[in-house]
Structures are given as structure tokens and as C-alpha cells.
Amino acid sequence: MPTKIKKTKPKTKSKVRKSSPEHIIISKADSKKARWFVVHTYSGHEHKVAQQLKQRVESMGLEDKVLELLVPTQEKIEIRSGQKKKVKEKIFPGYLLIKMVLTDQSWLTVRTTNGITGFVGVGNQPTPISNKEVEAIQKFMKMEAPKFKTKFSVGEAVRIIDGPFADFLGSVEEIDEAKGKVKVLVSIFGRETPVELDFLQVSKI
Template sequence: MTPGTEVEEPVEVEGEAATEAEAPSAEAGEASAAGEQTSSEEEASAEPTDDRAWYVIHCYSGYEHKVKHNLEQRIETMQMQDKIFQVVIPTEEEIEVKDGKRRTVERRVFPGYILVQMIMDDDSWYVVRNTPGVTGFVGMGNRPTPLRPEEVQAIMKRMEAEAPRIRVAFRRGEKVRIIDGPFNEFIGVVDEIDMERAKVRVLVSFFGRDTPVELDFLQVEKI
């Protein structure tokens, strides 16, 4: 080394070194974020966009089963199974007590109305609306209005009830004839009806005064 010669000492550039060292991790983070975003977008696009809902159609009372059959045939013939899924007539079982006899009957919950689960568009609307026997959709103006989820749930729950409802032919204040028991052939007036216990309290004129008598539904008949 000769005198007068300046020696440049190496200078550590910590900032630049750190920046260069950190650069790959930053790029990796960006790549990871981009990958996650792409994955999320792919997952979102892969989720089914099913707009199915329950709608109510109207038909003439007493023709519900015929209209249901006609609509199901049209769905199959016109290959609309991917847009129209279920056709349901809301019914429930009832125990009918009449003339001292008990029988189980299937009663329509909403006579003249049918539920249809479908994806509403021009094609599916045309198939349903032009089914023989269908008089129209239920809704505001010409626009069908879907049922709310809680409304559908209430209807289905009513249809699936385990215990049949009891229906009697008489009402409070009406005259009935007792057809069984100690007061057989007596005429009385219905005072109270207990649907849970299937009992009826009848006021019977006995020795000049009204006497309350509790009877089973099967022990009385409407006059």
C-alpha cells in the first residue's frame, strides 16, 4: 500500500440488505393473499344459486287432486323437473264424530289452494299457469308472491301432526240427543265442548231443572 492511497472501507448497508431480505416474504404474502382470494372466488362461484321457493296456486275447490295430477304430468312431459320440484295439497287427518260414530277423514287445510315449490322464471310460470284447472297464482297484482319460510314451516308441521284433530257435528247451544248411558233418549242442550278430552257437557231437563251431564262425543248425536 503506497502512501496517499485512500482505502475505502466496506460499508454495511443494513436498510437495503433488510429490504432485499424481506422482499421475498412480502411477495410470498401477496401471492398467498392472491391465492386465497382466487380460492374464495372459486368457492363462491361453485356454490349453487338455488332460488327455489314455495308459491300458492288457486284452483276450483274439489279439483285439487286432479289439478295436481295435471301439473305433475306437464312437469314430466315438458322436462321441468329442474325448476318445479314439489306439488303439495295441504291436508290433515281429522276424527269426525257424527251420529254417534267416529271415523278418520282426510281434510283439505286450504280448499282450492295448492302449494308448488319451484324456481320462478318465465318458463316455469308458463308451465304452472297454463295447467288445466289452475286459475292463477296468489300474489300482488300479476306478480306471484312466495311464502315466507315460517309460513311453509307452519303448514308442514300441521300436515305432519301425529294426533288427528277431532271435529264434532254439534256446537254450544245446539240441541242433541243422548244415545248411550243412563240418560239414553234424553234431549239436552250442549253447554261445553272439551276437545282435548273428547267430552261434551249437556244440560238435561231432569225433574224440572237443568242437570249438567258429562258425556263422550260418541254418546250424543245432533238433532
């Protein structure tokens, strides 16, 4: 009797989460007690604070208590000296998200890290945010189409530097970061007329 050869199903690869400067994974332990909390940091020092906290957690052996650190950022296109450049802009400047099991020791470790000024919560009690909120933030971070980072504001006086209306002065009426467009009100024949332009065609006065 010929022996039947059993067909083995190919193993499906599990998704491996990797750390990045924006999302630091200290431990992949799946603790049911872990919740996401938010702390205040010095604005502009979010990444530095996250790295310092990671080092403290590892040196104190608290990897089972502080699991992940998240600095929410979004990719945008910035106009510099007439050139387009991709940059990562912080969605919530001055804030750091931490997935942790809240204990006296983990609270103290986080709270006494240089650059962290306190937990977001009621009084001295840190208030966790929902997983739904964190998932929404992470999806927003992964959006592929980068938005343009504008240096203009609505109502601001600007000069048109390129195109048919070069050297005209006007004021910003609308800004479309997704398309990198700005609508400028230009005085033509004694009346204000809206003109849609690229960010590259407009400069501050």
C-alpha cells in the first residue's frame, strides 16, 4: 500500500512590529494590565525624552511595566528655498504616549525622567486613553499621501512671486495643505479676486 503524503499548510508569517524613532517598542510582552497614558514633555524634546525613558526602563529592569513609547508624527512636504522636502511633523507637540502597567515604581520612573513634566489626568491621578484613540492616531501616522506643511496663515498679507500675477500683493483666503495650494485675494480692477496658487508661487512679505 502506498503511503499517503500529508500536505502541510504553509506557515503564515506573523507580523513583526519594529521599533522606530516615533514608535519605540521596549517589550513585546502582551500584558492585559497595560494601558496607554499621556505625559507632558518639553516641546521639541519628545524624541530625546522617549530615548531617555527607554534607557531608564531598561537599566531598572522595568521592561514588563513600560512596554511602548509613541511620539505621534505625520509626514509633510515643506517648502524651503523654493525646494520641496519631506519632513516629519509632530501631531501633538509636547506630548508622549506611553503603554505601561501603572504601579508606584513605573509611575515614579516615568515622572522623574528629565523632560517629563507630568501625566495627563485628573489631579495627580493619570487617566488612560482608549485603545480606539491610539489606533486612530497610529492610522493617521501611516497615511501615505503627505500633506504640505504651510508657513502661511489665513488673512496674512503675501506677495505672488511666480505666474501671471507675479509681484501682486494679496491676502490669504484659504489654505489647502493636502494639495499644497493657497487661495489669495488679489486686487484687480478695484475689486478683490480669488486666485489659486501653489505654495511655491507665494512668499511672505
